[in-house]
Amino acid sequence: MRPLRLLVAVSALTLSACADLLGVKDIVEFTVMEARVACTGIFDQPETCLLVRMRGEESERLFYDEIEGFEFKPGVRQLIRVERIRIQNPPQDGSSYRYRLIEVIARMVASPVP
Template identity: 45%
Template sequence: MRSIFRCLLLLALVVPNLSGCGILEPTTGRLLTLHVGPQTVDCVGFVPQQCLLVKERPNDEWTYFYGSIGGFDFEPGYLYVLQVRRRSIRNPPADGSSFEYHLIRVVSREPAPAA
């Protein structure tokens, strides 16, 4: 019985630390709903680039999204609602985000109303 307890204790101490070494891919992260605007816009992060316009709630103001969403292929002219997983990046580059985003699913994709 003691040896089983010791093994469980050892696993409890070792396994969480393996993800920090890159041995295990963490499956944690925060699920978010992102509303994505119909066009990209000029923005300046580390260098001039094109940013998506995003917001978390329909009534929020649009904000620049400087990164990318893994698995998402943006097509101009559509309003998207996406479910994404946001994960923290250990030791992010000085000029980069401390988060990475991955598409879970496209909730909706509708043509943007004519301006």
């Protein structure tokens, strides 16, 4: 019985140490709009970014980060749930967060612009 308790204690310490290295996690939902838009990336390089609306916000914003496991589909608006992990000591030219797709909640084909 004692070896099992020791294993559980060591496992708990290992998991908490990993959580400290990765940073704080939370779950967020946002809508990814149906088209990418022009934006300026690192070193003022032109690129295209996702346009997203965070849950509870009224307007869209540029989203420069990647979302692990997410596939953008032109013409399709997607409501997604992601895990957002705060990065401890991020690089100066990088994001403070890492994003990982948990699930696509809904997909809506956007109507064409007249």
